[in-house]
Amino acid sequence: MKADHPQAVNEAPIDFSAATMTEMKRVIGLFPEGKQKSAILSVLHLVQDELGWVSVGAMNRVAQILDIEPIEVYEVATFYTMFHLDPVGKNVLEVCRTGPCQLVGSDDLITYIEQKLDIKVGETTKDGMFTLKTVECLGACGYGPMLMCKYHFYERLTKEKVNEMLDAMREASKS
Amino acid sequence: MARKLLIEHADVQGIASYDVYRKHGGYASVEKALKTMSPDEVVEEVKKSGLRGRGGAGFPTGMKWSFLAKPEGVERHLVCNADESEPGTFKDRYLMEKLPHLLIEGMITSSYALGARRSYIYIRGEFMYVLRILEKAIAEAYANGMLGKNILGSGYDLDLVVTPGGGAYICGEETALLESLEGKRGNPRMKPPFPAVKGLWGNPTVVNNVESIAAVVPIVNEGGEAYAKIGIERSTGTKLISASGNLVRPGVYEIELGLSVEEFIYGDDYCRGVANGKKLKACIPGGSSVPILPHYLVTKTAAGTDRLMTYESLADGGFASGSMLGSGGFIVFDEDQCIVRNTWNFARFYAHESCGQCSPCREGTGWMEKVLYRLEHGHGTLEDISLLEEINKKIEGNTICPLGDAAAWPVAAAIRHFRDEFEWHVKSPQEAQSRNYGLIQAPLEA
Numbered sequence: 054m055k056a057d058h059p060q061a062v063n064e065a066p067i068d069f070s071a072a073t074m075t076e077m078k079r080v081i082g083l084f085p086e087g088k089q090k091s092a093i094l095s096v097l098h099l100v101q102d103e104l105g106w107v108s109v110g111a112m113n114r115v116a117q118i119l120d121i122e123p124i125e126v127y128e129v130a131t132f133y134t135m136f137h138l139d140p141v142g143k144n145v146l147e148v149c150r151t152g153p154c155q156l157v158g159s160d161d162l163i164t165y166i167e168q169k170l171d172i173k174v175g176e177t178t179k180d181g182m183f184t185l186k187t188v189e190c191l192g193a194c195g196y197g198p199m200l201m202c203k204y205h206f207y208e209r210l211t212k213e214k215v216n217e218m219l220d221a222m223r224e225a226s227k228s
Numbered sequence: 229m230a231r232k233l234l235i236e237h238a239d240v241q242g243i244a245s246y247d248v249y250r251k252h253g254g255y256a257s258v259e260k261a262l263k264t265m266s267p268d269e270v271v272e273e274v275k276k277s278g279l280r281g282r283g284g285a286g287f288p289t290g291m292k293w294s295f296l297a298k299p300e301g302v303e304r305h306l307v308c309n310a311d312e313s314e315p316g317t318f319k320d321r322y323l324m325e326k327l328p329h330l331l332i333e334g335m336i337t338s339s340y341a342l343g344a345r346r347s348y349i350y351i352r353g354e355f356m357y358v359l360r361i362l363e364k365a366i367a368e369a370y371a372n373g374m375l376g377k378n379i380l381g382s383g384y385d386l387d388l389v390v391t392p393g394g395g396a397y398i399c400g401e402e403t404a405l406l407e408s409l410e411g412k413r414g415n416p417r418m419k420p421p422f423p424a425v426k427g428l429w430g431n432p433t434v435v436n437n438v439e440s441i442a443a444v445v446p447i448v449n450e451g452g453e454a455y456a457k458i459g460i461e462r463s464t465g466t467k468l469i470s471a472s473g474n475l476v477r478p479g480v481y482e483i484e485l486g487l488s489v490e491e492f493i494y495g496d497d498y499c500r501g502v503a504n505g506k507k508l509k510a511c512i513p514g515g516s517s518v519p520i521l522p523h524y525l526v527t528k529t530a531a532g533t534d535r536l537m538t539y540e541s542l543a544d545g546g547f548a549s550g551s552m553l554g555s556g557g558f559i560v561f562d563e564d565q566c567i568v569r570n571t572w573n574f575a576r577f578y579a580h581e582s583c584g585q586c587s588p589c590r591e592g593t594g595w596m597e598k599v600l601y602r603l604e605h606g607h608g609t610l611e612d613i614s615l616l617e618e619i620n621k622k623i624e625g626n627t628i629c630p631l632g633d634a635a636a637w638p639v640a641a642a643i644r645h646f647r648d649e650f651e652w653h654v655k656s657p658q659e660a661q662s663r664n665y666g667l668i669q670a671p672l673e674a
Contacts, residue, residue: 088429090411092411151574152516156559189315190316192318
């Protein structure tokens with residue numbers, strides 16, 4: 054179910070781990086009494102860190118935690134592009150496609166990763182290991198072409214570096 | 229060698245830690261301000277310095293500070309705009325990653341000047357690893373009595389919080405940033421009221437760029453007048469330039485304003501020329517929102533004088549033959565780059581990042597992207613080029629925030645200077661798919 058579904062508010066809220074809840078309390082506590090909604094982006098990042106994406110059930114739980122209406126969470130989660138509103142692979146490769154990276158070869162990089170993983174932008178590999186996305190400028194323009202995965206920046210990418218990176222990610226995600 | 233006021237110590241081992249930063253003169257501005265100066269005296273030094281906002285707009289920081297409303301019993305805030313998202317710009321990330329305490333020091337000194345007791349750093353969500361660096365540095369500052377209650381025995385209290393965005397270019401616009409900081413969608417607010425009167429949670433608020441806040445440190449340490457002596461005319465002090473594109477040595481450079489563009493692109497201390505021995509085709513000197521300059525207007529103005537890295541010189545000639553210093557996002561194109569493709573790319577960026585609030589921007593950016601896609605992919609017509617100019621005029625000046633203008637200007641400038649290349653895409657679509665247009669000729673009579 055998506056956040057724009059009429060029955061979204063009825064989706065059962067899901068619970069987060071104790072560690073995530075502790076961290077959520079900390080980030081909410083950074084703001085003054087009554088301004089807990091200001092922590093919503095931090096909280097949604099924590100949700101995504103735990104689940105890999107932000108489901109409607111998770112948003113409904115966030116609404117309870119922040120003591121706001123579910124719609125207030127939906128409208129935020131759907132506005133900010135970092136939040137994945139559908140399930141994704143274990144490693145989401147977000148390749149910068151904007152001008153400065155394009156000047157130094159991001160088009161070729163995207164094509165190379167598509168061929169290498171046998172998926173198109175927006176798709177996930179069959180084994181659920183990788184999702185490939187393109188994103189707008191990540192503020193690493195002097196070090197392009199580049200991509201982000203799990204908040205880590207992989208910069209000045211070449212085919213060789215991509216190969217090594219993918220191997221290392223496969224290894225790290227085996228479990 | 230030029231003076232570096234901000235990043236001189238960036239490569240010192242361990243400089244991200246409190247102790248090493250302190251050993252290199254760190255937090256001197258906090259001591260000086262809190263122990264020997266009144267808040268108004270700090271504001272006065274910033275005014276004297278001539279510092280202009282380093283985020284892109286170039287508005288005088290001291291003047292912005294002096295607009296802050298100070299009603300009795302109402303809390304005030306300083307918010308640092310670390311939502312660095314303007315394509316071509318990556319200087320703030322460099323500064324925060326290398327010198328987190330410089331930003332924190334600037335936040336303390338500036339918050340003191342403004343009478344803010346609760347200040348925030350809003351950093352783009354993709355910079356989560358930088359946020360962790362800042363969190364650690366903030367904790368160190370608290371542990372050493374630079375944040376919290378009664379800082380250095382002065383009676384001044386300050387709490388500082390760093391918090392992430394979620395991936396939205398628009399949140400670099402200050403009122404969108406405040407909306408986001410309140411936990412909402414980043415839709416820019418109508419102005420007035422300005423944030424200086426009604427900002428975060430309705431309280432008077434100053435929003436400043438990372439580099440502007442960091443610059444307050446040397447200004448307070450050495451005095452506004454000393455700072456104003458660096459640079460030329462109304463472009464005072466030093467500026468971080470993010471150099472990207474087809475350069476031998478892209479990266480972040482601190483320059484004294486007034487350096488020649490020629491020296492910046494080709495000088496040994498800076499970018500060392502165009503990569504792979506190619507020729508310069510074009511340059512966007514201040515982030516993707518500012519007009520592109522063709523090679524013959526990059527190092528010289530239309531009047532034939534040397535183009536300098538200053539607010540005034542880069543704007544010389546207006547939009548007809550000049551551009552803007554903007555955020556200092558300096559993007560260089562070599563002779564093999566396609567201007568139509570790049571213009572389409574940036575149009576796609578703005579279409580993606582429009583918040584959707586104002587129809588001229590929401591519809592116009594998407595429309596321009598479609599038209600430019602056609603032109604780039606060999607399906608365009610000559611009418612499409614004039615259509616782009618028409619759409620441009622409908623967007624420019626008709627939106628709540630400057631994103632509309634930022635989307636319109638680059639397209640207008642690209643057509644202004646590279647019309648031949650756009651027309652070539654229409655007339656020779658097959659050829660345009662297989663090779664690039666190359667350099668354009670300077671008009672014989674400017």
